[in-house]
Amino acid sequence: MSDAMLRLTAVRKAYNHGKPGEITVLKDAGIEVAKGEVVALVAPSGAGKSTLLHIAGLLDTPDSGLVQIADTEMSALSDKRRTEARRRDIGFIYQFHHLLPEFTALENIVLPQLANGVSQADARGRAMGLLEQVGVAGRAQHRPAAMSGGEQQRVAFCRALANSPRLLLADEPTGNLDPATSDQVFGALMTLVRATGLSALIATHNMQLAARMDRMVRLVDGTLQPA
Ligand code: ADP
Helix, strand or coil: CCEEEEEEEEEEEEECCCCCCCEEEEEEEEEEEEEECCEEECCCCCCCHHHHHHHHHCCCCCEEEEEEECCEEEEEEEEHHHHHHHHHCCCCCCEEEECCCCCCCCHHHHHHHHCCCCHHHHHHHHHHHHHCCCCHHHCCCHHHHHCCHHHHHHHHHHHCCCCCCCCCECCCCCCCCHHHHHHHCCCCCHHHHHHHCEEEEEEEECHHHCCCCCEEEEEEECCEEEC
């Protein structure tokens, strides 16, 4: 057993294979995120951050290379087993919250747990605990439209962690917020991540936020380099 939660080795991904517009987004991308480590993924827009996160999160497959989550090589698994691993082990956060508009904050965090076989009472208890940790327990009964952008995103963090994943992948998680709110909401995310001890790979343009993580890597010309 290594202490890596996520390991990508020599990952390659191109779009429009063999056609005039072929672009190679990832050339020889490698990264390791240790258990409990929080790594910033820094790159300009269009560099391939979303592509990399989707491959790490088993939403997309590389053309070649290895994707290992907690020592299991994922490309060797069937689609069904990969989907199971994704649901069990990985939490996602996007720039936009993607909460279900017709449900309350609490229900948005309860529903993925019910889908995972957790009882209604346990799911509600866990959801309230998570909302408290990010400082929005008072918004539990509000629907997304009745919350501020920062509050919506805090709820989205709770939903991503609802089923206790081992790895968190985030794509510009505070990118939609104004700088002051972004700073506070990022602080709430870090509190939650540290409290649960999970590993995280968090893409950001914001160097101040990147500096608050354990380590930074840059995506440059299809490869990952220490920053
Ligand atoms: P980032 O998240 O850093 O902005 P992306 O991973 O979204 O970058 O995209 C990297 C490059 O790959 C861009 O040039 C984008 O246009 C291209 N790309 C992404 N997805 C596809 C796709 N499904 N088909 C063709 N090109 C794509």
